[in-house]
Amino acid sequence: MSTRRSAFILVASVAATVVASTTISMLGATTGSTAPAAEPAELERPSDVQIAVQPEQLSVVGLPCFPGNLNLTMTNTGSEARYADLTLDPSGPLQLSRRLFSSWLPAVDPDQPVSAPVEVRVPRDTQPGSYAIDLEVDKTELTVPVTVNPLPPKGPGDNLALGEQAAASSTHGNFFLCGAVDGDKDPEHWDTLTGWNDGTRAAFPDTYDVALFQPATISRVELYTLDSAKYPAKSVGLRDWDVQVRNGRTWTTVAQVRGNTVGHVTSTFAPAQADAVxxxxxDGNDHTYSRIVELEVFAS
Structure with missing residues (x-):
């Protein structure tokens, strides 16, 4: 057989094989024969991070010193330590002190929760109603309902200092700056973080201010200092102080108290225009700290 004829037979054989393979493939497509099925997608594993929040629902009002307070908790229930990011998505006008809680979560037995606080505020002109904060970690979601309540009245006879912005020369780490304008004047609640305590032991003077929402003509200030069964005013209460008002940039003394030994003192004075008190x-009766349970301001 010649070389040319052998090459022709080889090419024809290869071509026949290709045609046959193509035909079988096409027949498979038309008769329902299929290639092996793809592996099923891996199912998404549930998160090993549990989230919790206290309280489970919140009420706030549009005053600077009336924030709502939440405590967020993440707990790793898995077998490996890891980082986790908890995101917070507020609705409407809600303002949060943080939008992200990110933490290293240990894998220990028993489970070790990790917590973080969040302050929730709203502007003064917020429409009362229902809002929400959505929490999410690893696509696990939790919603915190938030109710915005109407503003308290601030007319004649009402406490103008209630919930307004406070400022102080210092604040002890166990107390909140806003504690003396939170509406709680019960000295027995002193250990539950109401009231204000300065942060400089045996160093005077100290100052505690409250800015009024708008200028007002005032003539009376009520001061409640610490005076409880456990902590009597004659031992630990505020002893000596001046009541001052600000109108613009200048502070003016309108009343003075000296040698006080009781828990509640009323200071009245000639009507004065003020935007802050x-x-x-x-001095204090123990000469260590300045302690104010509640400060109230009233118009003439």
């Missing part, structure tokens, strides 16, 4: 603390 200050208690200038000069």
């Amino acid at each position: 200050r208690i200038l603390c000069l």
Whole structure:
């Protein structure tokens, strides 16, 4: 057989094989024969991070010193330590002190929760109603309902200092700056973080201020200092102080108290225009700290 004829037979054989393979493939497509099925997608594993929040629902009002407080908790229930990011998505006008809680979560037995606080505020002109904060970690979601309540009245006879912005020369780490304008004047609640305590032991003077929402003509200030069964005012209460008002940039003394040994003192004075009120603390009965349970301001 010649070389040319052998090459022709080889090419024809290869071509026949290709045609046959193509035909079988096409027949498979038309008769329902299929290639092996793809592996099923891996199912998404549930998160090993549990989230919790206290309280489970919240009420707030549009005053600077009336924030709502949440405590967020993440717990790793898995077998490996890891980082986790908990995101917070507020609705409407809600303002949060943080939008992200990110933490290293240990894998220990028993489970070790990790917590973080969040302050929730709303502007003064927020429409009362129902809002929400959506929490999410690893696509696990939790919703916190938030109710915005109407503003408290601030007319004649009402406490103008209630919930308004406070400022102080210092604040002890166990107390909140806003504790003396939170509406709680019960000295027995002193250990539950109501009231204000300065942060400079045996160093005077100290100042505690509250800015009024709008200028007002005032003539009376009520001061509640610490005076409980456990902590009597004659031992630990505020002893000496000046009541001052600010109108613009200048502070003016309108009343003075010296040698006080009781828990509640009323200071009245000639009507004065004010946009802020200050208690200038000069001494305490134990000569260590300035302690104010509640400060109230009233118009003429």
